[in-house]
Amino acid sequence: MTSKGAVAGRPGIVASALAVVGMLTLVLVLPQVGMGQAADERVVYMSLIEPKGGVTVDKEPFPGTQMPKGGGYVLNPPNPQGRWEVSVYQFSPATVVVRQGERVTLEMVGINGAKHSVHIDKYVPNHAVVKRGEIGRVKFTADTPGIYKIHCEEHQPSMEGTLVVLPR
Ligand SMILES: [Cu+2]
CATH class of the missing domain: 2.60.40.420 (Cupredoxins -  blue copper proteins)
Structure with a gap:
């Protein structure tokens, strides 16, 4: 109950963490796609x-x-x-x-x-x-x-x- 309550009580933090992960993914992946080399x-x-x-x-x-x-x-x-x-x-x-x-x-x-x-x-x-x-x-x-x-x-x-x- 305690841990469930803790997670449920911090939706903002979870959402922020997901946003950071998403941005990092874009930063790391986009340049390679743009250069057209990674998949070649x-x-x-x-x-x-x-x-x-x-x-x-x-x-x-x-x-x-x-x-x-x-x-x-x-x-x-x-x-x-x-x-x-x-x-x-x-x-x-x-x-x-x-x-x-x-x-x-x-x-x-x-x-x-x-x-x-x-x-x-x-x-x-x-x-x-x-x-x-x-x-x-x-x-x-x-x-x-x-x-x-x-x-x-x-x-x-x-x-x-x-x-x-x-x-x-
Ligand atoms: Cu030969």
Whole structure:
């Protein structure tokens, strides 16, 4: 009874305290909303993959195409059973679009290939290494609009992508 009476007897104090909390909330939150930065987080999920095709020579002859060097294209000649295979290393997706000012996280999962050393012009100069079965996270703030090349050291020329930073 006593404490209930005490609270009921001080509605003015409670209302004042609520008002102060409300004002503090506005003071703390409004500038961030106004700047448009606080909510500008973007996470992009990329898989490091290797689409593959194969067939036996009794169905399709081995083409023997001269592939560019660099590790991105793989053409394996027929094995003892006569099966040959072709594959290409890629980023999926290969094009990443963000807005200027966003804090970007690229989350890359290694699916195929033992290791990828991934660079992004301007934003990730000191490559990120992603191994098969691991997740590599790269974080940066996209402060300058433009089109930037994403590439993997081990799998050229095919393992390339594009980062597009749209002007705000
Ligand atoms: Cu690679």
